[in-house]
Amino acid sequence: MKKKILLPTDFSKNAWNAIEYAIELYKNETCDFYILNAFNATGYALESMMVPEPGEKLFEEAKEKSEQGLSKILERLSFKDEYPNHKFYMVSQFNSLLEAIKDVVDKQDIQLIIMGTKGSTDAIDVVFGSNTVLVMEKSRSCPVMAIPEDAVYKDLQEIVFPTDYKLNFKQRELQDIIEVAKISDASIRILHASDGDALDEDQENNKKLLQEYFEGLKYSFHTLYNLDASSAVRCFVESRESDMIAFFNRKHSFFGSIFSRPMIKSLGRYAKVPVLALHDLRN
Known part of the structure; x- marks a missing residue:
């Protein structure tokens, strides 16, 4: 039975560590991994309530940055060919992280979310980043596994x-x-x-x-x-x-x-x- 796992990333070290942990934990299982980057275009004034459209400069710049980041991840994963029963799909989506996760979970029938505990911008004393807590609270349709940034995979006892x-x-x-x-x-x-x-x-x-x-x-x-x-x-x-x-x-x-x-x-x-x-x- 194939397992479908969602791996959100903000391209931080912690997010990559969570991806590696997921791959090792499910090394003997047949898995489809969906690696998701939710991007948004910064630079729009909040009070204007304007949403950038595809084709606009800020949108296209943010989209390109997201897709380039996912390409680098795919390249790094290509060196991990010891698990032929794993397939990887890259997803770049203009959305908030939570809404993007909900969308992919629903469309791809995801069974588990595995993510890092801290994002790239979290303060050093914040152990579980606000995004991780939010996803744990609000993503009710499937379980969430949170991987601390210092957690190194070893066989679970x-x-x-x-x-x-x-x-x-x-x-x-x-x-x-x-x-x-x-x-x-x-x-x-x-x-x-x-x-x-x-x-x-x-x-x-x-x-x-x-x-x-x-x-x-x-x-x-x-x-x-x-x-x-x-x-x-x-x-x-x-x-x-x-x-x-x-x-x-x-x-x-x-x-x-x-x-x-x-x-x-x-x-x-x-x-x-x-x-x-x-x-x-x-x-």
Whole structure:
């Protein structure tokens, strides 16, 4: 079964690192990679609300810069011919990044987005760039994997999956963590940050569902006490040198969920670990 993966790029070092990570992670899989650059023409005054048209100087200059950047990426990829089951498609689009991503995801039936955590213009102390957080929040139709700029691909040993067991997961919503665990033979470490209270009946049932879904995979349950979710994940990942964090991004509650903006920042500072945002597919 062919996998369709979208790789947004702004031609930064971090974006190229994310492309390399994606290629290595899916090295044994048949994949179509769509490398997207969303460009816009700077120089138009915002108050004029004018949108440059094809043929106009600013538009054509921006378009040429985008296409030249993608050509350079394609040239670099041509030296990576060790994976003949990979195909690459370059997409240059005049649009905002989020709208361009939504468009390509819809038109090409993309199954996963893999992108860097920082853009070319982000400040050095911003771990997850605003674009990455925006895509994680708003691109609801497929999961997003964010690759920190210092993350170097190595064979995955374990994926940390934090949960409070309060959500009744559907198997299809966990398909990507299951797939990544299978293709890399990684273990899934299910982590619960507890305040000391026993799990209630619903939580126990949801825990049993996870056992069903992860059957046939290597997995284990872990509990850390008297730590908030953010600190629990950070301590766990640091102490075990885990390779990836997967979390469930609940609809309408990204910043209130287990993986909040402060947590993104604290994780990013202490761990050079890719993050897989799975999405609530229910209305």
